[in-house]
Amino acid sequence: MDPRTVTFDFYGTLVQWHEGVDACFRAIVRRHGQPAMELAPLIHAFHGEGRRLRDTPPWRPYRDVLRESLRFALDRSGLPMSEADVDVMITGLSRLPAHPDVPAALAALRAGGWRLAAISNTDDDLIAGSLPGLGLELDAVITAQQARAYKPDLRLFRHAHEVLGVAPQQTVHVAASQPLDMAVCKALGLRGYWVNRRAETVDPQWLPFTEVKDVAEAAVSILR
Template sequence: MTLLHTPRPQWLTFDCYGTLIQWDEGLQAVFAEILQRKNAPQIDAARLIALHDRHEHALEQTPPHRSFREVSGTALQLALAELGLRGDAEDANRLTERIGQMPPFPEVVAALQQLKARGFRLCIISNTDDGIIAGNVAQLGGTIDRVITAQQGGAYKPSRQLFDYAHTQLQVAKEDVVHICASPHLDHAAARDMGFRCVWIDRGRRSPLPDYTPDATLPTLAGVPALFDTLGW
């Protein structure tokens, strides 16, 4: 697939965590804090992250729909239990508080400002709660026009329900949007199944899906304005 000879989009939609916000770095720091609090510094934070991710993704796709705060806290408790540790409310609160404080990648605000100046409207579509993501959005220089969350849509990616909800809220067809993301497992799966245009920000931390090729691939968000220059957008 390619973006050549396709229409200029009205909206650019973005995944938040890992695309705009330093997710991996933030998780590493907060899980190390939690393990230190448990007097378990011998356990690698990366191991706890992997367990947490597995439980989190399973809970997100298991009815009934629950808030991200509940999903993330329960996943943390289950992950800690696998390591022989007991989780508590303080752990869950610390995690969600830190998520909202995670900063953007260094190039993100300038790239968003350039895209905004070119007349694109910018929207985040994220697997989170409104109250959590507000702290992240506040760090993006006032560039974001809309924030659509799993809390609002009642579903988590990769379910197309959240993307269908977003397109309805933006009052656009999928042809009027280009989605920009770093997550193959969540966002590429939806792009494959729904057929919307997608730019992959490949920060070298995720493996691509075996049955999907994004329309364009860039190492950071900084390359998006130049890519759009080549397309006449």
């Protein structure tokens, strides 16, 4: 197998995850007759509960994580969750557009001879609807559902490398999360690119990695 492989985190790195979550919560609070409700506490609770559920055995499908995280967030704000709310969340996060820089960057890497794969904390059916927006078909899409493990559990990456037929050191990993992805790069000795789209602060405990502003900048560096 050709060892020149770039793996990508999916949500936030390739597609517009944070924008999608914001849009879902805006639609949900409108449904509840609260269009002026502050979204930040809801989203903070949603993400926090999602992390807790992913990190707490036993493994559960990401669809269930989303449902229970949404329930937790709405309960904290005094809003009763309905199946319609769940549908808004699941549908919205199943059809996320790519970041504008992504299709051309992926095409350039493919033209440069690199295999391209996604490693994502999701279910197969949830990621499927967002894949067409990338502009090309990835060589592999590895999910937490397949490995029955969520990042930063090393089992997800080990499963991905087995599927791809490569050693960890033969890959480059590009991702927008330090604690979920750069932590794994450090543990496995991967060459990591941290995509800092949201002007976050470098956490030195996860170094070494290369900070870039988007996937396009990472692609230029990889092809150099």
